[in-house]
Amino acid sequence: MKKRFSFFPGKMTVSFRKGPSGHLRQDPSEVAMELKRRPSPTFPAQSQEVVKANALAAIIQRGGDRTDKQEVMGEYVLQFGKYKGQTYRWLLENDIGYTIYLLNKVEQEESEGTFTPEGHSKESLLSFLDYAGTFKEIKDLQEYLKSRVPAEPVRSEGDNVVGFGVRAKDTWQKIWDTRADGYAAFILSARCVKNSKMYLLQQYLLKQQHTQKSQRPETPSPVADTLMMEEDEELEQEMLKLSPSKYAGPSDSVSSQAPVSSRTGSPRRSQMDYVLNPACVFVWPRSGLF
Template sequence: MEHPNFRRTPNGTLVLKASKEAQAIGPRKGGYRAKGPEEVGAEACAHVASEGGDASNATLTLSRWKVQFGRYQGQTFHWLMENDVGYAVNLVASHQKERERTGSQSPLMANKDAFTRYASAYPDFVEAVRFHRAFQEARAKSLQPGQEGQALVGFGDFKFETLQGLYESQELKKKRFVNYLRRTAPAPGSQMENAVHYVKKRDRQRASAATAATSSSSSSSSSSSTASVSAAKMGPKSTSQFAAFVSGRRSLSVVEMQAKVKKLAAPKPAFPASFTPALPTRTSEEPTDEELVQAAVHTEE
């Protein structure tokens, strides 16, 4: 059989974890010579023929190619796809990036090229590779200061969404998913745990911002009330007079203010010139600045 029988979860997604058979294979020791593609291809054709298969079937023959690197050296491509999809996904994703940088035709690169051709025939596997690359790129961004939200959710229907995009979305399904994360107790070290941590952190930040805004609003209201009370005590006429005096008149020197005050304070003849009423005695103290300003206001009137 040329097509692998993928292991799947109950919801149909590929199981990435290595099978028990794969876990039983220990690390390979060095000294293994990587065979060239011609030699590996010839061995695969012979393998297919020994099984009674059609050696002209390119997919079948490719499935019997053997891995020339890593812990699974000597295992067929078909076996690898059935027993350790996670390893295979990481292999292809890494090889694709490597191929973007080099055109090497070494035996190892040729073997990886052949495995990538074989594995890419299966849409579910291709999607897993695409997600793996996107996840790694997003993770690199999320490690920058203040960019934690750029990491991908990594699971469920919104696995391609960034944590920030999911949290801030107004779509009903995504809001329900965020509420679910608030209530759940995830397994330690899982992608869900990372998502729950981010959601709760953003919740705390929002609560702190709301508290700060409320405090600022209360402070502003208190300041406005104080200003209103002060204006009420001065009276509308005094307030407008003082404002007009300060904003619309040129500044007076102390000498000019004193002259205006003396002019204003000069007694007016309310009785015959021959009558001189007794005036209250004044101290020799100079008027205060407040008195000078108030006197100037009355003078302008």
């Protein structure tokens, strides 16, 4: 007895968006982002009976397998949210992150006893979650996200771990302390996606760089030092020009020529004596040096 094969030229399967490592991408596609920016559809929600009938008609029209429940449900139209009017298959292909959010939200509300499965919108929501649960990729992703252990709180910002690249296990502080190797400069010059691990490390390095510049001591002005040195040199040159022979007679010293004070009876010193005699206090003469 020969085995019969069924051929469905219009059969369609979900084409998941995946990253370079093969994991499902959770970010919305460009088409999904455009729909999110638009106002939410306002047409009334349809019952699941109408939705199913329309899906079967679409399967027959394109030559799909109407006996394949997963394929039929892929043609169901969403009756809730920003993506209202799109098919179940479209949502899995364009926004896995939103799918995971819905799964976790309903589970939380059911555990708290706050979920109310009433109305066509809620019927459509539960129907979509049943459809998403038939895919192994969705189940594996949800279990993986639940199994992740939250990172331990750090004592300081510098204790955060890089978490990517060849220095994934190093702390932010170590990256800064060893910046002479050029890795910190590479991070500072990179174009990063906002709130990514590289972006957060880049912001930390920028703060450290700013703190270092603000703590650097100010260097004294070279102009002020130059002017002070020039004044000292001029004073020294003028002092070297002074000689006793310029102010004293050819045979008498300055002290013998000094007049006698009427009060004390001792020789009265002139103002120039204080300049020429090293034992006297240094006083500039009132009439200047010349």
